[in-house]
Amino acid sequence: MTAADWSAVRLTAELAALTTLILLIVGTPLAWGLARTRSRFKPLWAALVAMPLVLPPTVLGFYLLLLMGPQGLVGQLTQALGLGRLPFTFAGLVVASVIYSLPFVVQPLQQAFEAIPERTLEAAATLRAAPLDRFFSIALPLARPGLVTAAMLGFAHTVGEFGVVLMIGGNIPDKTRVLSVALYDHVEAMEFAAAHRLAGGMVVFALLVLVALYALNRPRQAGREALR
Amino acid sequence: MIEARLHLPRDGFVLDVDLALPSRGVSALFGPSGCGKTTVLRALAGLAPAAGRVALDGRVWQDDASRCFVPTHRRELGYVLQEAALFPHLDVRRNLDYGLRRVAPQRRRIALEQAIELLGIGGLMARRPDTLSGGERQRVAIARALATSPALLLMDEPLAALDAARKAEVLPYLKRLHRELSIPVVYVSHALDEVAQLADHLVLMAQGRVLASGALAEMLSRLDLPTARGEDAGVVLDAVVAERDAAWQLARLQLGGGAGSLWTRDGGLPPGSAVRVRVLARDVSLAVTAQAGSSIGNQLPATVELIADDEHPALALVRVRIGALPLVARLTRRSAHALGLQPGQPVWAQVKTVALVP
Numbered sequence: 262m263t264a265a266d267w268s269a270v271r272l273t274a275e276l277a278a279l280t281t282l283i284l285l286i287v288g289t290p291l292a293w294g295l296a297r298t299r300s301r302f303k304p305l306w307a308a309l310v311a312m313p314l315v316l317p318p319t320v321l322g323f324y325l326l327l328l329m330g331p332q333g334l335v336g337q338l339t340q341a342l343g344l345g346r347l348p349f350t351f352a353g354l355v356v357a358s359v360i361y362s363l364p365f366v367v368q369p370l371q372q373a374f375e376a377i378p379e380r381t382l383e384a385a386a387t388l389r390a391a392p393l394d395r396f397f398s399i400a401l402p403l404a405r406p407g408l409v410t411a412a413m414l415g416f417a418h419t420v421g422e423f424g425v426v427l428m429i430g431g432n433i434p435d436k437t438r439v440l441s442v443a444l445y446d447h448v449e450a451m452e453f454a455a456a457h458r459l460a461g462g463m464v465v466f467a468l469l470v471l472v473a474l475y476a477l478n479r480p481r482q483a484g485r486e487a488l489r
Numbered sequence: 490m491i492e493a494r495l496h497l498p499r500d501g502f503v504l505d506v507d508l509a510l511p512s513r514g515v516s517a518l519f520g521p522s523g524c525g526k527t528t529v530l531r532a533l534a535g536l537a538p539a540a541g542r543v544a545l546d547g548r549v550w551q552d553d554a555s556r557c558f559v560p561t562h563r564r565e566l567g568y569v570l571q572e573a574a575l576f577p578h579l580d581v582r583r584n585l586d587y588g589l590r591r592v593a594p595q596r597r598r599i600a601l602e603q604a605i606e607l608l609g610i611g612g613l614m615a616r617r618p619d620t621l622s623g624g625e626r627q628r629v630a631i632a633r634a635l636a637t638s639p640a641l642l643l644m645d646e647p648l649a650a651l652d653a654a655r656k657a658e659v660l661p662y663l664k665r666l667h668r669e670l671s672i673p674v675v676y677v678s679h680a681l682d683e684v685a686q687l688a689d690h691l692v693l694m695a696q697g698r699v700l701a702s703g704a705l706a707e708m709l710s711r712l713d714l715p716t717a718r719g720e721d722a723g724v725v726l727d728a729v730v731a732e733r734d735a736a737w738q739l740a741r742l743q744l745g746g747g748a749g750s751l752w753t754r755d756g757g758l759p760p761g762s763a764v765r766v767r768v769l770a771r772d773v774s775l776a777v778t779a780q781a782g783s784s785i786g787n788q789l790p791a792t793v794e795l796i797a798d799d800e801h802p803a804l805a806l807v808r809v810r811i812g813a814l815p816l817v818a819r820l821t822r823r824s825a826h827a828l829g830l831q832p833g834q835p836v837w838a839q840v841k842t843v844a845l846v847p
Binding site for chain 1: 562567572637
């Protein structure tokens with residue numbers, strides 16, 4: 262592989278790791294809120310979170326580009342704060358990825374939280390645990406499989422994104438040229454051998470992620486069988 | 490005193506109760522499924538959003554008039570549900586520690602070891618909840634609640650999810666709890682036999698309202714309440730084991746107030762032990778003269794107090810007093826008529842020894 266390819270791999274890993282970290286921090290309270298809310302507007306919130314699942318990535322990228330651009334609301338805000346403009350920067354890619362991968366993190370977490378019986382949390386309350394205490398001592402440990410799934414799906418999905426990256430980040434080597442874009446470049450240039458190395462690597466990576474996911478979410482069950 | 494004045498619209502009825510329960514012993518909330526008794530318990534715990542006032546011995550937990558509402562985790566209570574609701578990711582030891590760790594050391598009045606010993610769960614410490622039987626889970630849940638040294642213990646049908654064998658396994662622990670700890674308990678149940686064995690005070694509920702509330706023995710002897718109607722209607726008598734007859738494997742129970750004694754099968758308790766016997770109305774018969782040549786092992790002089798119609802037109806309920814203790818007999822109306830029973834009349838109350846389980 263060329264140095265440019267390795268740079269794309271490194272950039273992709275950084276983007277996916279940072280995006281996943283932010284999503285876990287932002288997505289966990291969001292998922293908890295969605296799981297526990299009795300609001301009439303729950304379907305609306307859930308739909309907004311799920312939007313990136315159904316929208317073509319280019320549509321999302323287009324609107325994010327406008328929003329973060331010089332005339333966009335977010336763009337004016339970042340400029341006023343002295344942060345400059347986000348499009349065609351790594352930071353812009355992170356923001357876009359966070360939004361694009363949001364449902365992949367929030368939905369497994371939300372399902373895991375919803376699976377926790379209300380009475381388990383009530384029991385914790387009667388044992389003197391305050392709401393935040395209940396969240397960290399009961400809800401989060403019980404949602405562990407959902408947390409693992411969320412992190413892995415969020416990471417893998419960010420690694421694989423293409424449309425949003427192209428719209429927001431363009432194709433700037435060492436700054437915004439991630440794996441999927443590099444692969445596209447190789448194919449366009451008829452460099453099939455190089456394309457194979459990247460594409461094949463992605464296939465292996467995806468497989469490894471899924472194997473790890475299923476393995477990590479299983480040991481409880483295996484332990485239980487062994488006890489019987 | 491446990492005060493609860495609660496108002497909450499539910500599906501199909503309005504919960505509206507005003508309770509003053511003794512802050513000693515076990516108070517049972519008894520009634521058919523869906524009568525609102527669980528909601529009362531949840532409101533005491535701060536888990537159901539009822540309007541009104543809740544206070545325990547002057548500690549106010551909720552008072553809408555002064556906009557006071559203490560959240561569940563700041564109320565000194567223990568709560569045991571029908572399902573044990575143990576934390577599946579923690580072993581038994583850490584389940585027990587969960588509440589204990591959240592109580593300041595100077596507020597701990599019950600040692601964890603005491604709770605473990607009381608519920609007989611010492612051998613389960615390293616087990617995970619999903620490897621326990623239903624009865625074991627429920628005992629761990631009770632110990633877990635006790636470990637927080639609650640000022641009030643709330644129990645919501647803790648035996649209802651257990652089969653008969655498991656129920657028989659857990660019930661003695663509940664009785665022991667009652668004897669050895671001075672924590673007031675509010676116990677929700679729709680099983681009269683549990684209530685008869687455990688409660689001191691009985692609250693009868695129906696359709697979100699309190700039908701009657703009072704000391705258990707008196708409540709069970711009232712002929713105007715639904716508890717007097719069922720097949721298992723009857724009173725409870727508190728007694729002390731006076732002697733054991735080793736030859737015939739029988740025990741004589743001395744009733745309170747010098748009212749006489751009852752022979753039962755020997756339950757294995759040493760003389761001096763306090764026991765409670767349940768005497769079902771259908772197991773009591775009345776005679777106007779003392780009977781000789783009868784297989785019935787217990788005959789006690791009594792006075793007829795009240796005669797009431799039973800559910801079936803063929804039957805009557807008769808309340809008699811043995812000294813001050815009430816006993817209820819279910820007779821046919823023909824028998825009551827043939828004996829010419831009248832209030833104030835002296836009779837002999839007969840109870841088969843085999844019908845009594847100490």
